[in-house]
Amino acid sequence: MERSENQQDRINSSKEESEEEILFNLDDSSLTSKSFSNYRSVMTSLSDDSHHPLASPADTDPLLSPPSPSPPPKNPNSDNNSHSDPLTYADVDFMSPITNGEEARSAENPREESESLVPLSTPPPPPYLKITVSNPQKEVESTNSIVPGGNTYVTYLITTKTNMPEFGGPQFTVRRRFKDVVTLSDRLMEGYRGYFIPPRPDKSVVESQVMQKHEFVEQRRHALEKYLQRLAEHPVIRQSDELRVFLQVQGKLPLLPTAPVTSRMLDGATKLSKQLLGDNSGGGSVRIQPQDVVQPAKSRWDFLRIVKEMNQSVSNDWGGSKPPVNEDDTEFLQHKERLLDLEKQLTSASKQAESFVKAQQDMAETMGDFGLSFIKLTKYENQQAILETQRKRAADMKNLATSAIKASRLWRELNSQTVKHLDTLHDQMGLILGVHTAFSDRSSALLTVQTLTTELDSLYSQAEKLESASSRTFGSDRSKTLKLGELREVIRVTEDAKSCATREYERIKENNRTEVERLDRERKVDFKKMLKGFVVNQIYYNCGCFLKLWHIQRKLGRSGQKLQRKAVDMLNMVVEWF
């Protein structure tokens, strides 16, 4: 049996016997592809009943499946197999199911019931909306162009796959340009105030020449895909008309950008309130959409006047440094502070994760170069060998070199998995940026209410004065009566506006609350998954791959049965656990 031959070899070689040495002396057969294929069979048996939404972590990531019905391999030693060769890539190919699974994860929305495993009888299929962006193409702006030849712009092919009934079809495509995305984003901001809407990709202040560069287009394509996918994952936004229209309606996008008159008018007000509200956003994509009333004002004059008043009250406070908004909801303020802190920490963690991933990549590359340089040395020594010692050295070198090259590949794989897991940090960071718009929606709504309240107070006191004045004179002063009438009309309109604004404010508050809950909940789920994935990944590669690889290299002393079992147990536990 090959296994006993290996043991014999080991006994015959080095006599080092420190604990450390024994620790690394693992029998080949304990960590062979047979063990891995056991894992694999465990995984595939699980993925068969993986349509269960409650088994959600399982169907997306084979290594994260719940305990398998079949007994995990306790003694692979007893499973004899023919593999005593150094780790082959057949063993490591085992990891590929993870990559396939990861893609599916983003499209599904199984988060709501992911933690417990309560079986349901016939669960409805989870809503599924997957969007991909591809095939960028240059197009020419055809109409109204003074300059012949016109401007060029890029359109992207947006492909949607869904099982949601609103869309009326499982798959469809449409071509959109970046301007359309901006429109979509603006409309969503207006229409879904208080929600955590992911920020859209930046407009780029570049020349059209640069815009046509392949790299930039690819970057933008990727960013658009991420943005649209995030929208698709938001439980409320995914059902919006705006999104549906964007994804489905052929030809020109039938969404109007925000009415320019309104936005010009309200821009001044917004800018000031933005400065005063002190919402410091790190994302650089804060947009306060200034529609302060949901229902259109009774008359244009009234609306403008209200806005002017608001502008005035805002500018009156301009001298002061504290925000004019009197937010008294302490719970909200706590959440806000927490989320801002979280954003900061996420940004930092995300950055460090990037450095870490780069360092792993560098390790992979250098290990590979290192291995290659020794391959060259080996070849050379073999060519030139005159003495036996040279051949032996060449053989030793070859072992080292091939191990290093294998290690390099394993590092690369480890890293690509790591990237996928740690990407959660980037994703969460992106999601949390949506918080800023939601919170400033709230602030501006509150500001409106407070402004209108102040306005009403002054109107009432004006009315009182007028009334007391006119009651003192005996004859009816026709002009004063008229004025009072007008004033009372204004008061009525303002009262209406205020109750609208209050309703709007309450609505936004509620949206904020549910969104904070949702964000926190989903983030925790994602993070738990990230932690598990990351840890398992590291253990798998270090314990299962590297350890085995370098152990074989060393060909040390007597086999430590106890320690074989330790390493095997470690891997078993990892499998069982998931």
Next chain:
Amino acid sequence: MITTQRSPTGGGGLQSPRSPSSQPPFLSVSVTDPAKMGNGVQAYISYKVITKTNFPDYQGPEKIVIRRYTDFVWLRDCLFKKYKGIFIPPLPEKSTVEKFRFSAEFIEMRRQALDSFVNRIALHHELQKSEDLRTFLQADEQTMERARSQDTGIFKRKPADLMQIFRDVQSKVSDVVLGKEKPVEETNPEYEKLKRYIFELEDHLAEAQKHAYRLVKRHRELGQSLADFGKAIKLLGACEGDALGTAFSELGAKSEMLSIKLQREAHNLLMNFEEPLKDYVRAVQSIKGTIAERANAFRQQCELAETIKLKEIDLNKLRLTRSERMLDAEHEYEELKAEGEEATRRFETIVRLMNEEIVRFQDEKTQDMGLAFHEFAKGQARLANGIADAWRSLIPKLDSLSSS
């Protein structure tokens, strides 16, 4: 004390110092305790050199002396001069960058290399008999200083000079082109092969060493990035709070711990793999010096042979004319012949020694490299195990997390 890098080769004969006095002769040396001496520009590092031996000319069972880098250089130069044909063990380079001259790592690397150097000499069956070695190991500091400054002026040959000699030998092509007299070169095909082997080997080894050093750096960088990552994750955990927050904190703590393991492994890789590899490179460079000496000796021999021939012709002419200069000429001729024999003998010694040395060298390097590879694999395995263990310890925490 012989360090773990050395494995006993032939010659030398290492025994435990506690064996009875009828034991075979042994010479055991160690270079330890680097200490900074002096201040400012004049500052240097001194080392303790401890000799344990039962050689007859050596003092006591144990002797300790203080030596500095230039003393080692002196020893190397003496040996190079007097033992032509033998591959003198290499010395670590002089430090070119002032900033790192006193860094702990540099000092440790140098100490290790110096220890290697002296031990290899002590183990070499010929070199260990050297008087200069004895002076180096036994003389008091003043004697050492005197010896060092004496030999500096006249005999000191920098490696640069040796390279120049060698380059002269190699520039035969240009000489021919320029119409100079073609310098004499051995026409031994085996030897040609050996020379080419040494040259190309140096290139290959230097490249491998470069990558090995980069690999050390990568370990350090990975360690650093893990430390930073761990810190950031811990802060993130503080933000999250409750069970998830604790999990993050533990992940962060493990990352920081692994960072330390990586730094340690980087150091291990440097000292036990990269340095021996660099040592290999230096050894090959040292052989080039010996090759140059051999070329020198060959040329001397040839030149003398030429001179002798000419002298013989001259002498015969004088004999025919019965000149009074004949006696003198005969005298000179005899002297020249003796010199010629001496030159031939020197050359042949070098050839013989080199043949032996090549075998010894290959043997030594196979052993040294075998050990270095072993250390490499052991280090990587240790690292992988450490990493797996660290992450594994998180599993209970993550387990409770998923059930919460």
